[in-house]
Amino acid sequence: MRSFTKLDLQYAHRFYGFKGEAQYLHGHTGVLTIEVEDTVNMGVNMVFPCNEIQKTAWDVLKNFDHALVLREDDPLLPAVLGVYEQQGIKDGAPTNSMRGEAFKTELAIAYPECRLVVTKETMTVEGMIKIVYDLLKDKLNIAKLTFTSGVNGASQEYDTKNQNKDRCPLCGIELQNGVCPKCGYRH
Ligand SMILES: [Zn+2]
Ligand SMILES: [Zn+2]
Numbered sequence: 001m002r003s004f005t006k007l008d009l010q011y012a013h014r015f016y017g018f019k020g021e022a023q024y025l026h027g028h029t030g031v032l033t034i035e036v037e038d039t040v041n042m043g044v045n046m047v048f049p050c051n052e053i054q055k056t057a058w059d060v061l062k063n064f065d066h067a068l069v070l071r072e073d074d075p076l077l078p079a080v081l082g083v084y085e086q087q088g089i090k091d092g093a094p095t096n097s098m099r100g101e102a103f104k105t106e107l108a109i110a111y112p113e114c115r116l117v118v119t120k121e122t123m124t125v126e127g128m129i130k131i132v133y134d135l136l137k138d139k140l141n142i143a144k145l146t147f148t149s150g151v152n153g154a155s156q157e158y159d160t161k162n163q164n165k166d167r168c169p170l171c172g173i174e175l176q177n178g179v180c181p182k183c184g185y186r187h
Helices: 050-064 075-086 125-136
Strands: 001-012 026-037 067-073 108-113 116-119 141-149 152-157
Touching: 001 050, 001 141, 026 050, 026 125, 050 067, 050 125, 067 075, 075 116, 108 125, 125 141, 125 152
Parallel strands: 001 067, 067 116
Antiparallel strands: 001 026, 026 141, 108 116, 141 152
């Protein structure tokens, strides 16, 4: 069975080199749906608590929220960084407190201190799904990702490894050596 949850991400980007209006900087509310698959334990009756999926995903993905997403070869990148530098906000500002874990993958690098994500490819909805899967595949047993942004949407299904893990009957999270790391329940 699957548990799924949704996250909203507000971001600005553009399609550098494209011919349409998307070559201009603009913003979106993107909605990411993460479906996680596993077996359901007797007495627990959930695959995964959705608030735990949200927390695990949000730790990394909040780097995309109220962020600017630019391709690595976009000339806007040095221009924007130059302005941030002049303003003294490139390396952070006291009011920028919602920073995620910095990350660097083949496809994207996050700079949480200035709310910037630099991508290798244009950040289309398909591109976002590739980036998100890369960031979360070792943390969640992802069965499907869906990302919508305005009229655009994309989804991808993945092969999962159902591990039939023992889960805490009190909070649903995975037991570590028979003990719940969250509430201390013992099997
Ligand atoms: Zn767009
Ligand atoms: Zn527990």
